[in-house]
Amino acid sequence: MKDDKDISKQENKEPSAENPFKLLNLKVDKVHNWAAGVPAVMASIADLFEEKTVLRGGKALFKMNQMGGFDCASCAWPDPDEKRSPIAEYCENGAKALAEEATTKTTPAAFFKEHSVYELSQHTDFELGHYGRFTEPMYLPKGGTHYQPISWEDAFKKIATHINALDDPNEAIFYTSGRTSNEASFVYQLFAKVVGTNNMPDCSNMCHETSGTGLSPTIGIGKGTVKLEDLHDAELIIIVGQNPGTNAPRMMSALSICKKKGGKIIAVNPLPESGLMGFRDPQSPIGVFKETKLSDLYLPVKINGDMAFFKAMEKMLLEKEALAPGTILDKKFMDDKTVGYDEFVQQFADYDLNVLAEESGLTMEQLEEAADLLAKRKKVIFCWGMGITQQPNGVDMVREMVNILLMKGSIGIPGAGVCPVRGHSNVQGNRTMLINEKPTQDQLDKLETHFGFNPPRENGYDVVHAIHAMHDGKIKFFFAMGGNFLSATPDTTYTARGMRKIGLTVSVSTKLNRTHLVHGLESIILPALAKSDVDIINGKAQIVSAENSMGVVQSSKGILKPVSNQLMNESNIVCNMALATYGTTGKVDWSRFLNNYDAIRDSIESCIPGFDNYNERVRQRGGFYLPNGPREGNFTSKVATGKASFTITELPVNTLEVDEYMMATTRTHDQFNTTLYGLDDRYRGILHGRRVVMMNEKDMAREGWVEGDKVDLFNYNDDVERIAPLFVVVPYPIPERNTMTYFPETNVLVSVNNVVKESNMPASKYVKIKIRPHDPNIFEKVKEAELAYV
Incomplete structure (x- = not known):
């Protein structure tokens, strides 16, 4: 226990907003040219030992991503529709995520009595994350130095008091991470709208908002258009600004199947990532020791050189088509399914291939090899990650990839289309469940019809606007459904200053992170069940649901005994908060949703298209696909119903000062x-x-x-x-x-x-x-x- 003298020294110190500046025993080793294999298996096992959960966590691994099991808390990569590996339908990082979830290490009230907020802020994010699971609600009073226990009832009362004291509903912000289930997401967005705000920034605002913004006006949907088997059957997959070996390791299995079936892969990335080069399959006795070569061509573009590469491909395709009309581009597809092609083509008279090569950072030989691979193939898929979406012209680059696919007629057919590789496990489902600062009027109309109240109609704050509003003192209440807002967002110092001005910050969390230490004048931590935890209601284990990155909605059912009997599922956290705020006479019957996922799913079915017979279909083996018009060749662009749209974009001018x-x-x-x-x-x-x-x-x-x-x-x-x-x-x-x-x-x-x-x-x-x-x-x-x- 720290003595009182030590504690008094900490009282007036401001917690660090960043990781402490610690240099450890850094070692630089060789760069790998393949990913997964035996090292991935050993790393997965090592984390189970580290978290003291070998038997408990090992048992859960056999249920993760299995039909009737629970979803991985890591990425949203889809599970196979039919056959799944009974041994390891997960990757190394999925196993590590589970180890942290299934850990037997805990941070009870005694831990926070021992460690002040300031002291904890001197620990790195890595250290904070390995203290263990929360076991009970915790509260930091105004001017306090240590979190202290608080009952669930008192926590909800305090939250309700702050919400009811707002002068304007838009003084509240409701943030969401991508791990929240469909059911919790739906009641959460509903509560925010009952409060009277669309201030719902979420992790999409920091990862794939760009994808949706680019895709929706051009093809009619803000999601990918391919299924997992399309990757298997593709003739050419072009991976741009995405690293499968780290960000979506199970993707490498799909890529290796494509290669075995004769497909080609182009990797476009400033770094030669190992997961783009080779793969050792840990599910195969032979593959675990012998890698499959993945990329047939690696293109080391400059940062933001991607647009120049795309335009070079388009110009080269047009030149090849001029030499052999009808053999390179799909003129019939463009006539029947697209608008804007003639205007799109005109721009290329002004582009010089040598300039495009220089701007991309590639040689003419590399561009020609890529164009040859693209010209000869019809079943083409573009995959991309945040190497595209976090560029200042990322929306334009998403549309440019669509342009190339439209030229080839390579969208809306098997083995072809767009594949934004999503991150967190239900980030796509959150948006489907109306976690959106810009809901459409049609979406709001459906909520009004079903629930009988008029939801707010004006757009709310996204992440960047939310940070500015916090900094300007416009926000009095901040609620985070999961995530680590401070560490995930940009401009750490600026964001931290904004967070510290808020009256009350509330975090629904499983473990300690830096957002709990850089907080509002008051702060509450609400401990939630994890995906692997069994959720018992009325003596019966419950299911929740999520949507993967290819539009499959499937059930998730935890199996592990929670580390504490004071953990609560996220849906009940929202419903109890709503009941504390509005009682039983409010605009929504929250008691109907409390302890009743089926009732929540019934309302989702009534309010969101594609969820017909939700309760029945989500219990089917493997779940169900949501409607996806472009996947079937049915497009709706911003300018034409029934057709996709070509887009004219600009080539960025990238300059650096001599010392930049x-x-x-x-x-x-x-x-x-x-x-x-x-x-x-x-x-x-x-x-x-x-x-x-x-x-x-x-x-x-x-x-x-x-x-x-x-x-x-x-x-x-x-x-x-x-x-x-x-x-x-x-x-x-x-x-x-x-x-x-x-x-x-x-x-x-x-x-x-x-x-x-x-x-x-x-x-x-x-x-x-x-x-x-x-x-x-x-x-x-x-x-x-x-x-x-x-």
């Missing part, structure tokens, strides 16, 4: 979003540390730096000095003047105003930085910069 570098943030292989499983980036060969900046060796030589040199990173957007101190230089095969760093450590450098056009997402893959030798006095300058950043 372009930085993109990424995550390690030991990480999922802001959750850190370990400190190794095994595939990239960067071990035991995260504060690194990956640089081209020519850039290092020009600066006179060698591997291991310490540097500080700076950004000057908006005439504000942002500092990320104490990083280690690591040589890496990346285009010149480009650098790569890990988030959340460098989120501090991402200006809240550096956003994607139209989607308003943080452009974390396009950050101009300056790199200087490490200054031992930099930490004082960091404090000064923080004080100046008001």
